[in-house]
Amino acid sequence: MLATPRTRLEILPADDAGLLLAYYRDNQVHLAPWEPLRDENYLTLPNWQTQLSNAQAAFDAGSEYRFVALNPARTEVVGVCNFTGVARGPFQACYLGYSIAKKYEGQGFMQEILEAAMRYMFNDVGLNRIMANYMPANERSANVLEKLGFEKEGYARRYLKIAGQWEDHVLTARVRAYQ
Numbered sequence: 001m002l003a004t005p006r007t008r009l010e011i012l013p014a015d016d017a018g019l020l021l022a023y024y025r026d027n028q029v030h031l032a033p034w035e036p037l038r039d040e041n042y043l044t045l046p047n048w049q050t051q052l053s054n055a056q057a058a059f060d061a062g063s064e065y066r067f068v069a070l071n072p073a074r075t076e077v078v079g080v081c082n083f084t085g086v087a088r089g090p091f092q093a094c095y096l097g098y099s100i101a102k103k104y105e106g107q108g109f110m111q112e113i114l115e116a117a118m119r120y121m122f123n124d125v126g127l128n129r130i131m132a133n134y135m136p137a138n139e140r141s142a143n144v145l146e147k148l149g150f151e152k153e154g155y156a157r158r159y160l161k162i163a164g165q166w167e168d169h170v171l172t173a174r175v176r177a178y179q
């Protein structure tokens with residue numbers, strides 16, 4: 001568990017799959033423009049139990065770190081941030097994806113959560129580079145990344161299939177700060 005001033009970040013146990021199901025169900029309209037199309041299995045409890053079991057196994061293997069930010073009472077999900085595709089060797093890098101609940105948007109929660117999670121990824125996991133990519137129209141996402149010190153590294157055409165369309169993305173990365 002990682003504490004932030006207003007949340008707690010957990011690799012959520014599969015027993016708490018209902019919390020994540022509620023998050024994705026309640027924020028379906030909010031998230032849809034920025035995510036892949038989902039099938040009919042997506043908003044079911046068994047799906048989120050499986051996803052969380054897989055996330056725990058990936059955490060244990062050191063290949064993915066899927067953090068769920070909860071309110072202090074652990075009654076609801078504030079947001080999520082997923083560090084995936086962890087590469088070791090000379091690369092020491094991963095990808096980052098994130099979202100915040102509509103009701104918590106615009107209050108600095110995403111920045112607060114990512115600051116704590118990225119500190120862990122750099123200092124405890126030992127990575128050197130975190131890569132995050134966003135659609136040019138996603139100004140809120142661009143703002144979060146800029147505040148966190150991500151730098152633009154490129155522009156990839158038709159990079160991800162989002163909401164059923166191949167979408168261009170701005171490629172950014174934050175490199176670990178060395179003293």
Ligand SMILES: CC(C)(COP(=O)(O)OP(=O)(O)OC[C@H]1O[C@@H](n2cnc3c(N)ncnc32)[C@H](O)[C@@H]1OP(=O)(O)O)[C@@H](O)C(=O)NCCC(=O)NCCS
Pocket residue numbers: 030031034098099100101104105106107108109110111112133134135138140141143144
């Ligand atoms: C992208 C997304 C995570 C950004 O969330 P956010 O809440 O805007 O991000 P932040 O936590 O940085 O909050 C910034 C806002 O909080 C405000 N704020 C209020 N209190 C604050 C505080 N204590 N600290 C920092 N900012 C604060 C800032 O002024 C800013 O407001 P503004 O957007 O009106 O300028 C969110 O819009 C989202 O989930 N979108 C859908 C999914 C998505 O796009 N994911 C990313 C795909 S690449």
